[in-house]
Every structure is written in C-alpha cells, then in structure tokens.
Amino acid sequence: MNIxxxxxxGSGQRMNTRSKPKQFLDVHGKPVIIYTLEIFQEHKDIDGIVLVCIESWIEYTKKLINKYNLTKVLDVIPGGKSGQESIFLGLKTAYEKYDKESIVLIHDGVRPLINDGVITNCLDCVKQNGNAITISPAIETIFRKSEDGTVGDIFKRSDCELAKAPQCFYLKDIYNAHIRSQKENKCDFIDSASMMQYYGNKLYTVEGPAENIKITTPSDFYIFRAIMDARENLQILGF
Known part of the structure; x- marks a missing residue:
C-alpha cells in the first residue's frame, strides 16, 4: 500500500487567525486542507490517507471529507502535543492497521501546491532507494548566524537545497525510528528527514516545484490565493 x-x-498562531486554524481557511470557497487532500485522493497510486487533526476540529473535518467525497481518507485521528508526536500517532495508526511494508508519504496539510508528478517521483524514489525527501533549490543566500549577530559562514547557493514535503519512507523504517527516539527521549527532531539521518540513513532527494510552500504566515496565505487566482484565470481563458 501507499499511504x-x-x-x-497546527493551531496557526503565526497566522493571527481567531476564527479558524490556517488549514481550514477558505480560498475560492474551499478550505486549504481540502486542496491538499484532493491531490492525494486523485493520485492513482495512493491507496489511503491518514489525517492527523486538531481534536476539537475532527467532527468538522469529517463533514468536509464527506462533502468533498474524499473516499481515500481511512482515518481521522487527534494529534499530539508536538509535531513529532502527531506524526508518530499517524504512523502508529498506519502501522497497526495496514501493511508494514507500505510506503508512507508524510505531508503538511497546509502545503497544498504539490502535484501528481511529485508524488509519483517520490514513490519511485522510495522503491529504488528506500526513502525520498522532496526539495527545491535555494534561491536566496544562506549563511550561518553567529552568536554576536554578525554574518557567519556563507554557503554557495548552488550547494544548498530546501527540504520540503512530502517526506517518504517505508512504514516499518520510519515507525521504528520513532520508537527508538522515544526510548532515547529525543523529542526535538525538526522533521522526519532529520530523524532518519540522525539514525544513520542516507537520504535521497526528489525535486518539487518552487511554489510548494507551507502556509504558515499571512503572506504565505496570500501567495497561495494569488496562485489559485492565476490558475482560475488561465482556465477561464482556455489555457
């Protein structure tokens, strides 16, 4: 299976929204999370979706899933106290219910601008190499911050890439890494890629579109809305 x-x-504190978490904000009458889910729903090789959600919003989410006929959503479960714990709970659900040899694609609900080709390439990369980390090239200068507030080492832009999502692994491998991290009380991994690298895994990359942004701040939301406006206008014009 491919899950x-x-x-x-996330509660979206950096979005400064009072009425809804960022994943439920509407663009063209559709919540951001639905845009994301539909990409996986419509991919021919995705067999199921496990959605990790804010507990108080689960019933609302289930109504959306029914409204948009997202038949591949197999489970909607509450998240944990941290991102790492929430991802583990999703993995645990998959591990207990589905084939442990499955490929899992870990993705942010507020990253709705991936495409069908990225998912296909990630699945192929996992089958060939054991994992796949979606990236995009760095387009701005990156340097190491010094403690005294000065600019530290400056890295060649051509040598740098930005880690994004989905991040994909065999279910048994990433699940066992989480179990090991819990036994070692290591709860500060920034993402799945950093956890797997820490435990000695060589990671392989798949390049995704530059617009594969994570909607974290109001400016991210407006960028997403502008992209969707442009796509709609092109459809109206017949392109």
Whole structure:
C-alpha cells in the first residue's frame, strides 16, 4: 500500500487567525486542507490517507471529507502535543492497521501546491532507494548566524537545497525510528528527514516545484490565493 499521512494539527498562531486554524481557511470557497487532500485522493497510486487533526476540529473535518467525497481518507485521528508526536500517532495508526511494508508519504496539510508528478517521483524514489525527501533549490543566500549577530559562514547557493514535503519512507523504517527516539527521549527532531539521518540513513532527494510552500504566515496565505487566482484565470481563458 501507499499511504499518505497528512499532518493538519497546527493551531496557526503565526497566522493571527481567531476564527479558524490556517488549514481550514477558505480560498475560492474551499478550505486549504481540502486542496491538499484532493491531490492525494486523485493520485492513482495512493491507496489511503491518514489525517492527523486538531481534536476539537475532527467532527468538522469529517463533514468536509464527506462533502468533498474524499473516499481515500481511512482515518481521522487527534494529534499530539508536538509535531513529532502527531506524526508518530499517524504512523502508529498506519502501522497497526495496514501493511508494514507500505510506503508512507508524510505531508503538511497546509502545503497544498504539490502535484501528481511529485508524488509519483517520490514513490519511485522510495522503491529504488528506500526513502525520498522532496526539495527545491535555494534561491536566496544562506549563511550561518553567529552568536554576536554578525554574518557567519556563507554557503554557495548552488550547494544548498530546501527540504520540503512530502517526506517518504517505508512504514516499518520510519515507525521504528520513532520508537527508538522515544526510548532515547529525543523529542526535538525538526522533521522526519532529520530523524532518519540522525539514525544513520542516507537520504535521497526528489525535486518539487518552487511554489510548494507551507502556509504558515499571512503572506504565505496570500501567495497561495494569488496562485489559485492565476490558475482560475488561465482556465477561464482556455489555457
């Protein structure tokens, strides 16, 4: 099986929204999380979706899933106290219910601008190499921050890439890494890639579109809305 584990457990504090978490904000009458889920729903090789959600929003989410006929959503479960814990809960659900040899694609619910080709390339990369980390090239200068506030080492832009999502692994491998991290009380991994690298795994990359942004701030939301406006206008014009 190929299972997408979608993490939509954030409260969106940096979005400064009072009425809804960022994943439920509407663009063209459709919540951001639905745009994300539909990409996996419509991919021919995705067999199921496990959605990790804010507990108080689960019933609302289930109504959306029914409304948009997202038949591949197999489970909607509450998240944990941290991103790492929430991802583990999604993995645990998959591990207990589905084939342990499955490929899992761990993805942010507020990263709705991936495409069908990225998912296909990630699945192929996992089958060939054991994992796949979606990236995009760095387009701005990156340097190491010094403690005294000065610019430290400056890295060649051509040598740098930005880690994005989905991040994909065999279910048994990433699940066992989480179990090991819990036994060692290591709860500060920034993402799945950093955890797997820490435990000695060589990671392989798949390049995704530059617009594969994570909607974290109001400016991210407006960029997403502008992209969707442009796509709609092109459809109206017949392109």
């Amino acid at each position: 997408a584990i979608i993490f939509a457990g």
